Amino acid sequence: MKNVILGLPELQKYIKSQTVNNTEAYTAFINGENILYNQILNMMNSNGCAEDKEEKTCIWNREQILTMTDTSMAAVLGEKYKEVDNYSVRARMPLPPFLFASRIVEIDAEFGELKPSSIAAEYDFEESGVFGVGDNKISYLLPVEASHIGIFLMGYMGLDVISNGTLSFRALDNAQTFYSGKPFRVGDTMKTIFKIHRFAQNGSTTIMYYTYETYNGDELVSISEASGGFFTKAELESNKGIVTPKLRFNPLEPKELLHFSHTSKTSYTDEETHAFYKGNYEACFGNDVKLSLAEKYYIRDAVKMIDRVTNIDYNGGKYGRGIICGEKNITPDMWPFEVHFKNDPVFPGIIMVDGVLQLEMFLFGHTGMLGHYNNAEIKVVEGACVKSKFRGQVRKGYSLLRYEVHIKECVQKEDGIFVLTEASIYNNDVHVIQVDNYEIKIYEKK
Structure with a gap:
């Protein structure tokens, strides 16, 4: 070399x-x-x-629950459920990411008998998921969805065999009393105890009346008294929504909504509204409004239910105490239609109801309530009983959701600002959901 x-x-x-x-x-x-x-x-x-x-002790784990929900009841529960698997529409819970059950831990029910029964399930918040608020909070309204375990209970009792697979589940009424204002967070486990107390039947239509309790560990979060039904396709399509008589007189004395900002805006564009829900408050409000939250508020795009704010009036609304209105465009490619429910797509009522809280948060920002304290925090008021009514369907397709949130009471006390509201949701002008007595407290976090 x-x-x-x-x-x-x-x-x-x-x-x-x-x-x-x-x-x-x-x-x-x-x-x-x-x-x-x-x-x-x-x-x-x-x-x-x-x-x-x-692995936590249970009767059925997450994998088995998913199998029963998505593909086969018989694969987990045995041959007597083989007929159920033949029905494309049956009593089944939603699929992920809207399946809020990690395990079923107790059940008291019999196949072939519609009688008072019960079931207990747990859900681990391993991540914030679609209902995440901020960095690690979970929406206050998620415990409402704990009632989905009752759909499984009806399927376990063999409703689909009894009805020959002709019925679809829809929620009707819910009165939920909160006993804790503390939200669920990533790392928590929600336990649900669900009990069916009685049934009412008219032909093949079956209505169940039930209660369910939700816990965060050992702490009681809420107790709900509710009803839901299994209806034929014809019955669902003939529903005309909520019929609400016009208010003949205002039982409350009108008064201007409490506010601390001096912005003159009464509506916000899609871009401004989107900025708020992404946590970019300045891009939404400019320098006119101050926000000082203890934990930054933003939500996931997957459940953002307000595309634009169409009207804010401090003296308007049903009670002359303030109103905020918003809109949401519904399109057939939205993910909830793929999971709620399989082969029976309908937009989830709880996601629409979550839009009420989203719109209220926007109002709290616009009015300066979220900037009134140096370290502002919000929570649902303990003892408040939120009453929800669900009528009509939002089917897969194009439509417009319209929100109206009416202020019933807004008062500032020594320990915070208390806001009580009543809300209506319209789908193409059909009144599909009403939420009453939702009470929020805004206060200084110590």
Whole structure:
């Protein structure tokens, strides 16, 4: 081999090239070590090691629940449910990400008998999911969806066999009393105890009257008294929505809504509204409104139910105490239609109801209530009984949801601002949902 003598310029170039190669190799080595270290650390933190990982005791786990919901009841429950699997529309819960059951822990029911029965289930908030609010809070309204476990209970009792797979479930009425204003957070577990007390039948139509309790660990969060029904397709399509008589007289004395900002705006564009729900308050309100929240408020695009704010009037509304109106465009490609329910697409009522809280949060921002305190926090008022009525359907297709939130009471006390509302939701001018007595407290977080 001949020795090659490099000149000074070539030598400098060679040394520089080797230095770069060595640096890249060392960087790749360090990056690889970091990846391995993080993988081991994540396994330790998530109890991923075999000796630490424990599956909670249950009758049916998440995988089995998903199998029964998506594909086959018989695969988990046995041959007597084989007929149920033949029905495209049956008593089934929604699919993920709208399936809020990690495990079923108790059940007291019999196949082939529609009689008072009960079931208990748990759901782990391993991540904030579609109902996440801010960094790790969960929407206050998610416990309403805990009632879905009752659909499984009806399927377990064999409703589909009794009705020959001709019925679809729809919620009717719900009166939910909150006993804790503390929201669920990532890492919490929600337990639901669901009890059917009685049935009413008219032909094949079956109405069930039930209660359900939700817990955060051992702490009682809410108790609901509710009803829901299994209806034929013809009955669902003939529903004309909520018939509400016009208010003949105002039982409340009109008064201007409490506000601390001086903005003259009474409506907001799609872009401004979107900015608010992404947590970019200045892009929405400019410098006219101050917000100082203890925890930043923003929501996931998946459940953003207000596209634009069409009217804010401090002296308007049903009671002359203030109103805010908003709109949402419904399109057939929206994800809820794919999961709620399989082969029976209908927009979930709870997501529409969550839009009421979203619109109220916008109003609290617009009025300056969320900037009145240096460290503002909000919560649902303990003892408040929120009454919801569901009539009509929002089927897969194009439509316009219209929201009206009427202020019934807004008062400032020593311990915070209390806002009581009544809301209506219209789908193409059909009154499909009414929510009354929703009470929120805005206060200084210590």
